[in-house]
Amino acid sequence: MQKRLDPESLVLATDPRPLALVIGAGFGGLAAAIRLGARGYRVQVLDRLDMPGGRASARHQGGFRFDLGPTIVTVPQVFEDLWRIAGRRMADDIELKPLDPFYTIHFPDGETFTARQDTEAMRAEVGRLSPNDVAGYERFLADAEKRYWFGFENLGRRPMHKLADLIKVLPTFGMLRADRSTYGHAAARVQDERLRMALSFHPLFIGGDPFHVTSMYVLVAHLEKAFGVHYAMGGAGALAEAMAGLVRHLGGELRLGVTVDEILTRDGRVRGVRLGDGEEILADTVVSNADAGHTYTHLLRRMPKRRWSPARLTRTRWSNGLFVWYFGTKGTRELWPDVGHHTILNGPRYRGLVKDIFIEGKLADDMSVYLHRPTVTDPSAAPKGGDAFYALVPVPHLGFDNPVDWAAMAEPYRLRLQDMLEQSVLPGLGAHVAESHVMTPEDFRTRYLSPHGAGFSIEPRILQSAWFRPHNVSEEVRGLYLVGAGSHPGAGLPGVISSAEVLDKLVPDPVPVA
Template sequence: MSAVLASDLPGTTSQDERPHAIVIGSGFGGLAAAIRLGSRGYRVTVLEKRDAPGGRAYVFHQDGFQFDAGPTIITAPFVLEELWQLCGKRMDDDIDLRAMDPFYQIRFHDGEIFNYWSGVDAVREEIRRFAPEDLDGYDAYMKASEANYRVGFEKLGHVAFNSVADMAKVVPELVMLRADRSVYALVSKYIKNERLRQVLSFHPLLVGGNPFRASSAYSLISYLERAFGVHSAMGGTGAIVRALVKLIEGQGSAVVCDAGVAQIMVKDGRACGVRLDNGEVIAADVVVSNADSATTYQKLLSETPRQRWTDAKVAKARYSMSLMVWYFGTKKRYEDIPHHMIILGPRYKALLKDIFDRKVLAEDFSLYLHRPTATDPSLAPPGCDTFYVLSPVPHQQSGIDWAQQAEPYRQRIEQHLSKHILPDLENQVISSRLITPQYFENELSSYQGAAFGMEPILTQSAWFRPHNQSEEVENLYLVGAGTHPGAGLPGVISSARVLDSVVPDPQVFRQGA
């Protein structure tokens, strides 16, 4: 087993004596962690097993089309802006974010449409059209959403929960906010119209949660969107990834692709580096895992005795749903289709039960249709459109044989879109790519192919999630969807902010402590 010095990797020099931090994985959480550690004086090496950075935000280039694998809904842009500020730069100089209006167009199974506008008055007009008796209830719900935002995001989103005492401090506020209720239950307290209940409660699905089970704390997403908008990046989400990599390289650190990590090396209870898939070893003072938290403990620490996140505990946890995503390019443009459309099927609660509990592939579906060329035509050849359509599906514990089921399921979705949304679609598609839960399991190393890590329920939130500062190994830290505060772009970037309070000052390692 040969050793590879970090100083031998691209972007570093043998004269660089800064303490060395390794970040495993180049998703948004890993890239944000690298920037924060670099700004504090660490020399950082980001190791990515794939041929390009991004993690879940990987980009597919095919037939002249650009397909963002995800995420494609950008909220709370200030969490990104802060990363540029740490580097003494302005995000606006590198990234062109465009505000969406409406945020989403929500289409019910009978064709009725609710436009979720950015303006409060416009949303209230939509509510008046559906159920004028719920106008006061909507205002009351948004106040409740703001209260959850003030506590769940502003106060707790970047706080390390390293002990039971840390959790005990926030219990009174969680009790006051009734965080034991589900998002759907909170919405239903104020809204009587069933369709409006669906419009206001679907948001947990954006972070892998079941609205009927996710803690009402996740209702904060409604206020987050209203306060800061929903945005899209020109050039696609991949443009943000490329800009973050540029920031890291500007700090004298490196992002190295085709460098899969097989094991986190531990000596005397401390992480001391990693072993790559090819057997090479890289030493480090600090290791940060942006890999799936279950995979981090079950595979990357398989040679290390563990007390809390044992294989049995990992297997016992509840995991988010997975996704089937069909990326396709058309030879014509569908000008009347917005950037973001949510297509709700005839069932809501029963479909979610099929996905999360029964773990069966239902005949019906609810979909998210993404048309980025509505905002940025450069993502497709002239006169063409880039799309993806996403369907929540059970994770791999379902036992679904996707080799057999994926194409028939895709065809059902295509037929539905052609009949109701995108006329003549089957004759317009000129580029096609499909991913299933197998992609999340194999390519992204997500436990059970869960698309968002552990399911966001109250008993798997804050202290109950895998900690940002590992409970098992010193000098090992976790960022990304599988740790606190959770999935979604603001969440994974905030997980990197938590590191500011738990990763030692690099001076500690300079002194040889």
């Protein structure tokens, strides 16, 4: 029997625009597809999941909606730019709701620190905890703004694949003390250890050790202050679906539920991809939003690599793993009035716990927790009167000599996490849990094909950033480009979306097919 073509496939088959293939429908891949579609490419996005978003997809269970990955938007304009180049308005498709407060940190001594956008409110909060640190905090904010303009608006939004580009900026790196860690920089400005934690923990949410990651990442403090912290109504999955709509609006296609098994090459240049079922799709332009490690070790496994060889990737430092407990509760909407949209529970150790996670590869007895309660802002995430939560705990990745046996440890660890939540901010939690789902680094490895189950790909240390990171234009094969957390400029939604902006500066203009 002759295979029938659906109308969309028939249109694509007769489209004279050159084909660009995008591997992965995460935010980086979707942003790349939008930009290439607007440039005049015919785009196909290929993803093994059954929904767009990648790590930002959602899980629906028992009437609850759980965001599996990112929960906030900190630089809305990078998304608004995508709608603009597609000839649309973001506000017509997605609602971003500003959060106030951003989050509340709970310390072991019973004190809290609440972060807000308002500068006077933040000065008052710093002064309440440590009056002598207000002047140092103001210096820290000025430092953050300088690093924002250099690290995000300059380096983060332009290509960094030429060594000459790195050499040009080395004096500025030195002037801004990029050699100092985020914690080291906070410690140079404030004396209170609680404030040092509050001003330095942000790299943990892009996979970095605050005691070793470059102080350039204190720019996050300026991002929060300048642009606020927002929640996409409907969750990150709704934002991904809206971006997928832009891809289709520009004439692109999303093929979900298909696995790219190999990037095809010939004479040092890409010629397409081969899917898991053996189907080959030929194209001269391929963009990989798969993890950079997976791209070079698996998708390009048949060709020798000059830079990103297996030996090089073995020496690479990877981000932390994540243990995430998604749970839905019934009858709790009014039960915990002091628990807001975002809460951070700081364990009894900061430096020691981070060392266990990143250096020792040890699952510690204590933990620090990020608790997400989106129903404070978006009641649609749970049945009436209920709440959707996720509790995220940084843990070691699976690449250490004695990795955690999550098959044995997942449930005991979840129970420890539940007990911590009950003892701190959610008393009586166990009696109200109606739905439960857990993801460990093992799930990140199998669901997202993340090397070692790392939550954020390659750790953003200074010698694994900018030119030292996998380039957006591949060093190994012509016609291949990389976007996403493992490429320049790095993890986090602003970084991932910016990787597609960098890509847009590197891909040549399309030449129509004759």
